[in-house]
Amino acid sequence: MAAATAATADAAAVAVGATVAGRACFPGDVLSEVEAFERVVLGPGVAREDTSLVATRVGVVRWEESQCLLWVESDLKRYWPGLGDHVIGIVADKGAEDYKLDIGAASKALLPVLAFDGASKRNRPHLAVGALVYARVVLANKDMEPEVTCAAPPGVNARDWVTKESVFGELSGGHVFECPQSLCRQLMSTESPVLEALGSVSPFEIAVGTNGRVWIDSKEETTIVLAQTAILQSQSHASRDHSAMVQQIGRRFDLT
Numbered sequence: 684m685a686a687a688t689a690a691t692a693d694a695a696a697v698a699v700g701a702t703v704a705g706r707a708c709f710p711g712d713v714l715s716e717v718e719a720f721e722r723v724v725l726g727p728g729v730a731r732e733d734t735s736l737v738a739t740r741v742g743v744v745r746w747e748e749s750q751c752l753l754w755v756e757s758d759l760k761r762y763w764p765g766l767g768d769h770v771i772g773i774v775a776d777k778g779a780e781d782y783k784l785d786i787g788a789a790s791k792a793l794l795p796v797l798a799f800d801g802a803s804k805r806n807r808p809h810l811a812v813g814a815l816v817y818a819r820v821v822l823a824n825k826d827m828e829p830e831v832t833c834a835a836p837p838g839v840n841a842r843d844w845v846t847k848e849s850v851f852g853e854l855s856g857g858h859v860f861e862c863p864q865s866l867c868r869q870l871m872s873t874e875s876p877v878l879e880a881l882g883s884v885s886p887f888e889i890a891v892g893t894n895g896r897v898w899i900d901s902k903e904e905t906t907i908v909l910a911q912t913a914i915l916q917s918q919s920h921a922s923r924d925h926s927a928m929v930q931q932i933g934r935r936f937d938l939t
Contacts, residue, residue, distance in 0.1 A: 699719045700720075700723075700746035700748065701746060701748075703715055703753070704746035705743065705744065706744045707742075708738040708743070708744055708755060709738065710738055710739055711737060711738065712738045714736045714744060714753070715736050716734055716736070717731060717735065722751050723752075723753055724751055724752045725753060725754075726753060727764070727768070728740045728742055728763065729755055736753065738755050740755055741755075742756050743755065743756050756864070756865050761788065762787040762864065762893075762894035763788065764792070764823040764829040764894075765820060765823055765893070766821070766822075766823045767820060768819070768820040768894070769817065769819055769820075769851075769871070769890075769891070769893060770792070770831065770892040770894040771786075771816070771818075771854070771890060771891075771892035771894065772786045772794070772816045772831065772892075773813065773815060774810050774813060775812065777810065777812060779796075780795065780796060781793045781795045781796055782810055782816075784818070787894045787895060787896070788829060788894070790828050790829070791828065792830060793829070794832070794833070795830075798831075798832040798833055799833045799849075799851075799852060800833070800834050800849050808853060814853055815853065815859055815898060816851075816852065816853055816854065817850075817854055817890045817898070818831035818851050819831060819832055819833070819836060819851060832851070833849070833851035833852045834851070835850055835851070854890055854898050857888070857900030857901075857907070858899055858907050859896055859898045860897055860899075861895055861897075862891075862895055862914065862915065863895065863918065864893060866914070866915075866917070867891050867892060870891045870897070876925040876926065877914060877917040877928075879925075879926075880930075881909070881910050881914075881929055884929060884930075884933050884938050885909070885938055887899055887901035887906050887907070887910055888900045889910070899911060905936040905937075906936075909929075909933055909936055909938060913928060913929050
């Protein structure tokens with residue numbers, strides 16, 4: 684009976700989320716009443732005011748069913764940190780206890796020097812100013828500086844930072860470029876036709892930040908150029924056309 688009740692509640696949340704998804708909104712717009720959801724995770728651009736869920740920025744309402752995540756997608760150039768977001772930061776300053784990262788937000792994000800899997804006072808990464816870091820947002824409050832970590836989240840196999848096999852950490856080499864935040868979220872989805880098409884052409888590594896930055900590395904420089912070009916052009920092509928688009932671009936570099 685308990686399982687049936689939980690399933691019914693989740694179904695209700697899915698129905699409400701699907702109803703509000705796709706709506707254009709402005710700051711202060713009421714998106715839904717809290718009681719309409721049995722379970723909901725508030726993402727960027729959504730806040731609770733008394734019994735209502737309201738938009739805090741201009742954009743389009745989005746709903747991720749698998750996570751019960753409600754957020755407002757916007758192509759504003761400034762990034763608004765959201766709890767759990769994966770971001771690519773640039774080390775702007777370093778102190779004895781933490782680094783300050785430029786993540787494209789209104790204020791720098793704090794990265795504690797020990798916020799790495801397997802790090803200790805004697806054995807920890809030493810990041811230079813200007814270094815690129817792939818991290819996860821663990822504190823996102825409009826009245827406080829955001830905080831990020833390079834430690835693996837619960838449920839993810841943690842790899843010691845010295846192995847260079849951890850999900851988060853310093854991004855060495857490669858190339859980073861800016862990308863619309865909405866496109867970055869598409870690249871981070873379970874299925875990304877353009878990334879699948881690129882992977883069939885040439886091997887590469889990629890890190891995507893919801894803060895509008897993408898990092899790519901490959902042994903072949905032409906692969907990096909191909910990947911950046913295809914990713915940026917993918918937003919003007921239907922998903923079903925991404926494979927043909929990648930093949931067409933790849934022929935320019937003799938990769939297909």
